[in-house]
């Protein structure tokens with residue numbers, strides 16, 4: 702389980718190694734992403750609170766990176782944070798996300814990026830639910846949800 706001290710360590714010193722990397726030029730990203738996706742994923746934009754796809758969705762499933770398809774979060778770690786954005790308390794795996802200090806907008810925050818393709822996802826805060834206490838505040842547009850496969854008969 703990741704805790705705030707792990708997130709600080711990753712942002713400060715060294716992030717976990719992803720199992721693979723996807724690198725594209727910005728013009729390639731522009732071709733494969735919608736303008737809205739591009740503005741958030743590649744230009745670190747933020748979508749409006751509440752008016753987004755996954756804010757109120759709690760059905761089982763897996764959330765992948767909308768840019769590269771890597772698994773980022775499981776619905777089991779999603780919770781209602783009353784922030785207006787989908788919120789998770791843990792990533793799907795330790796190496797799924799990369800962290801960076803973000804001092805933009807006169808705030809000190811920690812940015813969450815896809816560890817495979819480097820796209821912007823959102824931010825991590827330390828006011829999440831116990832036991833980990835983490836809140837991954839993620840843009841819906843950065844995510845693509847895969848429904849769980851129905852159980853085999």
Ligand SMILES: [Zn+2]
Nearest residue numbers: 766769815818
């Ligand atoms: Zn990605």
